[in-house]
Amino acid sequence: VADAKFDDLCLAIQPLAQEFLDRVNAQIAPAICKIIVTWRDADAQGAAYDQGLSSARAGQSPHNCMLDDGTPAARAFDFGIFEENGNYVINGDDPRYTNAGQIWKSLNQTWGGDFTHPDFDHCELANWRETNL
Ligand SMILES: [Zn+2]
Numbered sequence: 261v262a263d264a265k266f267d268d269l270c271l272a273i274q275p276l277a278q279e280f281l282d283r284v285n286a287q288i289a290p291a292i293c294k295i296i297v298t299w300r301d302a303d304a305q306g307a308a309y310d311q312g313l314s315s316a317r318a319g320q321s322p323h324n325c326m327l328d329d330g331t332p333a334a335r336a337f338d339f340g341i342f343e344e345n346g347n348y349v350i351n352g353d354d355p356r357y358t359n360a361g362q363i364w365k366s367l368n369q370t371w372g373g374d375f376t377h378p379d380f381d382h383c384e385l386a387n388w389r390e391t392n393l
Pocket residue numbers: 323336337338381382383
């Protein structure tokens with residue numbers, strides 16, 4: 261299972277994600293920035309790895325984080341830029357992805373575009389590996 265539910269983000273990232281969306285959308289209108297993936301379970305993470313969509317194996321991604329009781333609490337999200345007509349902007353080199361990444365970084369967080377294998381649509385908490393978020 262992979263989903264895009266805002267509620268499946270951990271409480272630490274939710275206000276940051278909302279500010280990110282507000283700021284990016286104010287800049288790129290009438291295009292729209294939307295969250296397209298929040299939480300992935302182990303099966304979906306394994307599939308994403310197998311397809312080359314993620315460099316993390318099952319359980320190794322901030323998208324996989326859960327509370328102790330198994331409630332999804334992703335510490336990362338992926339976003340998409342959509343034209344006014346709804347068309348998905350696939351090209352990660354589009355300057356709107358870079359601009360969005362800079363906004364996420366301005367919130368003192370980690371953008372996937374800076375990774376060795378750039379992941380232009382990925383935003384994660386800088387401290388997501390801490391256990392007590
Ligand atoms: Zn991601």
